[in-house]
Amino acid sequence: MAKTNSWISHIEAFVDASCSSNQQNASVDAIAALVKNDSLTLEDLVREMELYLTTTDNIIRARGTLLLGEVLSHLTAKPLSSTIISSLVGFFTSRLADWQALRGTLVGCLALLRRKSNVGMVVGNEAKMLAENYLANVQTQSLAVHDRKLCFEVLQCLLDVYPEAVMDLDDELIRGILDAIDGEKDPRCLILTFHIAETLMRLFPDQSKSEESFAEEIFEILSCYFPIYFTHQKVDDLQIKRDDLSRELMNAFCSTPYFEPFAIPLVLDKLSSSLPLAKLDSLKYLSNCILHYGADRMFKHAKDIWFALKDVIFDFSPEGIIESAGDMESQKAQIAKEALTCLQMAVSQLNFVNSEPFTSLILDDPDIERIFLSVCLERSYSGIPKETLHQLNSIGSILSIASKVSIDGCSKVFQKFFPRLMNLLGVDKNDSSYGCIKDCNTSSNLNFGALYLCVEFLDSCRDLTIGLQDIPPQAPDSWCYLLKDFCGPLSYAFKSSLVNTVTAAKTGQEYVPCVVKGLQVLATFPGCHSPVSEKIYEDILAVLMSVITGRFDEPFLWRTALEALIQIGLHIEKFHDSKKERGYCKFVVERIVSMLLHDDTTSLGVKLEVISEIGTAGPDFMSTVIRGLEDVIFSNFSEIWVNGNLGAAEILVPLLQCYSNRVLPWCHKFGKADQVAMQFATNIWNLMEKSSVLSVEFQRNGVLDTTMMVMKLCVGYCTEENQSIIVRKAYTILSSTTFLLLDSLGLPLSNLEALQSIPDISGLSCKDEWLISLFASVVIVLHPQTPVPDVGALTRLFTVFLLKGHLPAAQALASMINKWPANIGTAELSSTHELEVVIDVVLESISAVLSSCLKECKIANGTDDNLSCSSLISYQIHAIVGLAWLGKSLLMRGHDKVKEIAKRLLKCLLSDQDIPATSVAKDEARDNDQNMHSLLIRAAADAFHILLTDSEVCLNRKFHATMRPLYKQRFFSSMMPVLLSSIKESNSSRTRAILYRALGHIFSDTPLAAVVAEAKKVIPALLEGLSISTLGVSNKEMTYNLLLVLSGILMDENGKEAIVENAHTIINHLIRLVSYPHMMLVRETAIQCLTAMSSLPHTRIYPMRPQVLRALVMSLDDPKRHVRQEAVRCRQAWASIASRSLHF
Amino acid sequence: MATGLINANPIVYERKERRVRDSPIDTDEDIKDPEHPYSLEELKVVTEDSIEVNNKQSHVRVTFTPTVEHCSMATIIGLCLRVKLMRSLPPRYKVDIRVAPGTHATEAAGIFPFSSLSLLLKNSILALFFSVNELTIISA
Incomplete structure (x- = not known):
């Protein structure tokens, strides 16, 4: 038991009106916590609070009751005994009459009513008592918003949890609730009241006389909210959107069929309103009402609904036949879409027992007949007036919905319209001559209106058959038989029209999609009950293929046909139609593959596009495609390697690109990449193994x-097991070649002569270079878990090639170290292969080369041996680049050794100072030497770029690199102080310049957020770096990157302070950059930065104004338009800071 | 100031789609009419064809057409154009601004041979102009 006085103080704090609300909340939490862990029982609390709960001071009583209520609402999950609950309920029920303390009472009631049965809940009788007391005493609408909300929550809870108990109250309850919700205006409460109305109507479904009238009454309350008029645009403060309100009200509308006599006229009335939102809402409500009220009740409204919908559809259908994506967003398109959904609902639901179904209303409508006749008069697309096109679209969607819903409806629509359409199109079902060549003139001007409607019909009955499991036997005049009769001649008509569009290229733009869609629909009728025979299906594929193979100079037609073929393929794949699949493979996929192999007339790009896109239709097709592609690729490889045919190389590159950019990602998406990729990689290695001589230079x-x-x-796509198979195979092939057996590999690498004795990259045979490069590629992408054979020798091999300047080898070594297992088990590998040891060995050999080169270099300086000196320097550069990649791999896995590498690089940067000044006599030699040396130092500075940028070729997520989060940020914050202090210490301007270059790389490659956080330190260094980098042409990329960092800081809220501090210096620098001659982007960005600077506090920037304006005068005459435009904008901004004078 | 608008109901034209040009002048598209929230281009006061640029001789001539003949705002429009051009063009340009012949009642007085005014007058016009209209017109 907790000490009494400790929690008494909490009660006092809560009841005391002078305490802050935070304190009060804290005391509620404290008391609730005490009760929760049983340090305090509820009985004690109530006993102690007796005075507060019963005092005659209204304010204190209200606070006391509220405290009890709040504590209870914290305890919803704590089991309480039934006696406590019933006494508490009794208490709160009686307090409902106390209007001064009502808030607390409501909170308490709600907390009790919401309890679940497993922790003890209020029993039905008590709930009924509570409800009775509530109805007798609480005047809901006279309360404030918050209290009203609580009231509605209590009511909702009563209706939801204790329906039987409150049902007994019957009339009294209904009256009470009606009074409570009448005239509510706050959206938060409205959401609740709509819900209450809905629940209430569900609870009292009886059909007695009194309820009919009460349905009318409750609908009267609800109806004044429809359609929801809600101007509150911002969501944040009330957390309620218009859509939520509208949906709740719709649910209330649909809660009972008794609303029907009132709701339908109201909705239809609002449908004719001119407000688009009202229309949209009415349509939504109408389709929901149709669903919920049932056909019997809706019967008498059917005609009105049809007329209303007809008007909306004809008014709002999109004007173009082909809808663009942007159109779909507009409100108009939304209304049209909603109207069609509503129509579909009506057609499918309103089938009356004793009368004609809704469909016949549509079909017998004289308007439909009239419009059908008028749109079918249009012979060619180009002459159609906009209005007719609009009508065509509308009638197309109406009839296709009528036929889409049921077989019955479909047959009716077909019987009425289809033969007439065929007649208009000039298709005769008895014409047996289709298929053979006949005069095509008739089809060249197919009636566009009829064509469009016909394709719409076909589409909707295709959709209908797909939706049905099996089609019941049908009357001989049903649509299926009609279609069977006509589809042969029809497909022939389509075909010949497609052939003829060559001549009529202009109208083709509209005809082609229609005709191709028609063919596509005919080809995608599901197999078992297709009215389309196999021969026609194959014919259609052949027609589309003839477009693909023969007419790629008509891009629109070609693309449409390709899309159609892909759609057919997707359809086959989706429905596993084996018969059609066979045809598709034979007529489409295999033909395309053979086209790739044998046809030289088509351009390679087109062939590759077709083949990769057709493959995406399904895995089976893709595997055929892959087989074809691989055949071509490998035959080209052997063409190059065996026959030395260089021309094949030009074909090979796009083939390989297609394979890697399109085919492999698709396979990966469908989880088949592993086998495919494994197969391909193995094949390449097999080829490497077999081809003995590769003498041709074709790098x-x-x-x-x-x-x-x-x-x-x-x-990269392979699993670990397959990777290890490939890497082992590759290693065997690699180690069997001759050049690796050189003894010199065994010599210690610190020995420079040993390194020089190994042949250079340029000395390697072509095949050896391929081998080592491909092997490096394999190693780069291995999973961290994949075992690598013979790690020791590999590390050594890659180190040697790294020092020789072979970049892939350096990257492979870096990848190996990046993924090296952190703590090796003792059994598998000896201690020499532990990560630390390996890193030490590699670093040692690299730094040995670096230092011995330096020594040799000094010796060489004394002699005239320039050649060896420059080759020594190039060794050093290779070593530096290798060091950078190694550093990157360590940095990414968060290894400490990266510090050592950074130190080495820094030492190299600073080495400029201790180059001895040699005798003046050898001036020329010294110049050359200086040049080489500055190259080396530059490489060291650029090493920081390698360290921090994301690489496309290795050490990235796709290639399974180990990556610690925030590694760049960490490097940034540890390196920046070091570099800054060495800049301060160095006194040679060249060294400073190179240090700023390194720092610049770090700034521009670190994520901006980290740089901004250090803005105060960064900006002076950044500006200094900028002014140094502007000196030479070769640094223009660096200048641009630094400027981008500056503009990033400028745009960031957090960087503002540092910018304001340095405003003058920054502006001075920017003014210089405005006339930077080497790069347009630098000028443009500098001016943009200046524009941004003009929004800084005026007191800071005003003194700079004349200078800026003077500088900008020059930019107004800039040779580049973009710069001039930015300059005008900037001048405007700066000139209007203080506009009293023109003298700028 | 007159209480009513001089041209209460101007015809608004669609803005011309900008093509990429090499001419250095491209900035008077955003000057607003003194009476209406439309730019001069939308009201066809200034069109692309009415601007002549001679880059070699550094000369620009703008001919504008007031919306109605008795437009008292013609002077202000002319001044707006001049200030905007002064801010947007390199100083080597000489700027001539004229009212199109036959479109304004006081055509002769509508020409703005700015450079020929005496310095004193020039400054006083500008001072007046800036004090009255700066915020409302130029930076609009």
Whole structure:
């Protein structure tokens, strides 16, 4: 038991009106916590609070009751005994009459009513008592918003949880609730009242006389809210949207069929309103009402509904036949769509027992007949007036909905219209001559209106058959037989019209989609009860294929036909139609593949586009496509390697790109990439193994690069097991070649001569270079878990090639170290293969090369041996680049050794100072040497760029790199102080420049948020770096990157303060950049930055105004238009800071 | 000031789709009419064809057409155009602004040979102009 006085103080705090609301909340929480962990029982609390609950001071009593209520609402999950609950309910029920303390009472009631049965809940009798007391004492509409909301919640809870108990109250309850909800205006409460009305109507479904009248009464209350007029646009403060309100009201409207006599006339009336929102709502309500009220009750309204819908559809259908995506968003299109949904609901629901169904209302409508006749008069598309097009669209959608819903309706529509359409199109079902060549003149001007309607019909009855499981036997005049009779000649008509569109290219734009869609629909009738025979199906495929193969100079037609073929393929795949699949494979996929192999007339790009897109229709088709592609790729490979045919290389690159960019990602999406990629990678290695001589030089075609990329993607998609198979195979092939058996590989690498004795990359045979590059690609993408064979030798091999300047080898080594298992089990590998040891070995050999080169270099300086000196420098550059990649891999996995690498790089940056000044006599030699040396230092500075940028070729997420979050930020914050302090210490301007270059890389490659956080320190250094980098042409990329960082800080809220502090210096720098001659983007961005600067506090920037305006005068005459435009905008901004004078 | 608008119901034209041009002048598209929230271009006071630019001789001539013949705002429109051009063009340009012949009642007085005014007058016009209309017209 907690000490009494400790919680008494909480009660006092809560009751005391002078305490802040935070304190009061805290005391409620404290008391509730005490009760929850049983330190305090509810009985004690109530006993202690007796005075507060019964005092005659209204304010204190209200606070006391509220406290009890709040505490209870914290305890909904705590089990309470039934005696406590019943006494509490009794208490609150009696307090309902106390209007001064009503808030607390309501909170308490709600908390009690919401309890679940497993923790003890209020029994029915007590709930009934509560309801009775509520109805007798509470005047809901006279309360404030918050209290009203509580009231409605209590009512809702009573109706939901204790329906039997409150049902006994019958009339009294209904009256009470009606009074309570009448005239409510607050949206938060309205949502509740709509719900209450809905529940109430569900609870009293009896059909007695009194209820009919009460339905009318309650509908009267609801109807004044329809359609919802809600101007509150912002969602945030009330958390209620117009749609929520509208949906709740709709549910209330549909809650009982008794609303029908009142609701339908109201909705139909509002449907004719001119407000688009009212129309939209009415349509939604109408379709819901149709669903809920039932056909019997809706019978008498059927005619009115049809007329209303007809008007809306004819007024609001989109004007174009082909809808664009933007159109769909507009309100008008929404209304049209909603109207069609409503019509579909009416057609499917309103089938009356004793009378004609809704469909016949449509079919017998004289308007429909009249419009049908008028639109079918249009012979060609180009002459159709907009209005007729509009009508065509509307009637098309109405009739297709009428036929889409049921077989019966479909047959009726077909009987009435289809033969007439066929007649208009000139298709005769008895014409047996279709298929053979006949005079095509008739079809060249197919009646457009009839064509459009016909395709719409076909589409809707296709949809109907797809939806049905099996079609019952039908009368001989049903649509199915009609279609069977006509589909042969019809498809022939389509076909010949497609052939003829060549001549009529202009009208083709509208005819083609219709005709192609017609063919596509005919081809996609589901197999078992298709009215379309197999021969016609094959014919259709052949027609579409003839477009693909023969008419790629008509892009629109070609694209449409391709889309149709893909759709047919997707349809077959979706419904597993084996018969059609066979035809599709034979007539489409295989023909395309053979086209790729044998046809030289079509351009390769077109063929690849077709083949990759057709493949996406389904896995079976894709596997055929893949087989075809692989055949071509490998035959080209052997063409190059065996026959030395260089021309094949040009074909190979797009083939490989298509394979890696389109086919592999698709396979990956459908989970089949593993096998496919494995197969492909193995095949390449097999080829490498077999082809003994690769003497041809064809690197310049980019074949090697593309092959490496494909290899990376393939192996990347493989599972670990397959990866390990590939890597083992590759290693066997690699180790069997001769060049690796050189003894020198065994020598210690710190020995420079040993390194020089190994042949250079340029000295390698072509095949060896392919081998090592492809092998490096495999290693780059391995999963961290994939075992790598013979790690020791591989590390060594890659280190050697890294020092030789082979970039893929450096990346492979970096990837290996990045994914090296962190804590190796003792059994598998000896201690020499632990990560630390390996890193040490690699670093040692690299730094040995670096330092011994430096030594040699100094010696060479004394002699005239320039050549060896420059080759030594190039070794050093290779070492630096390798170091950078290594550093990146360590940085990404968060290894500490990266610090050591950074230190080495920094040392290299600073090495400029201790180059000894040699004798003046060898001036020329010294210049050359200086040049080489500055290249080296530059490489060291650029190493920071490698360290921090995301690479496309390795060490990224796609290639399974180990990546610690925020590694860039960490590097940034640890390196920046070091670099800044060394800049301060260095006294040579060249060293400073190079240090700023390194720092610049760090700034521009770190995520902006991290840079902004350090803005105060960054900005001075950034500006200094900018002014140094503007000196040379070669630094223009760097200048631009730094400027982008500056503008990023400028745009960020958090960076503002540092910007304001340095405003003058920044503006001075920007003014200089405004006339930067080497890069347009720099000028433009600088001016944009200046424009942004003009919004800083005027006192800071006003003194700079004349300077800025003077500088901008020059930019007004800039040779580039973009710069001039920015300059005008900027000048305007700066000139209007203080506009009293023109003298700028 | 007159209480009513001089041209209460102007015809508004669609803005011309900008094509990419090499001419250095492209900025008077956003000047608003003194009476209406439309730009001068939308009211066809200034059109692309009415602007002649001679880049070699650094000369610009703008010919504008007031919306109605007795438009008292013609002077202000002319001044707006001039200020905007002064801000937007390099100083080497000489700017001539004229009312199109036959479109304004006081055509002769509608020409703005700004450079030929005495310095004193020039400054006083500008001072007046800026004090009255700056915020409402130029930066609008």
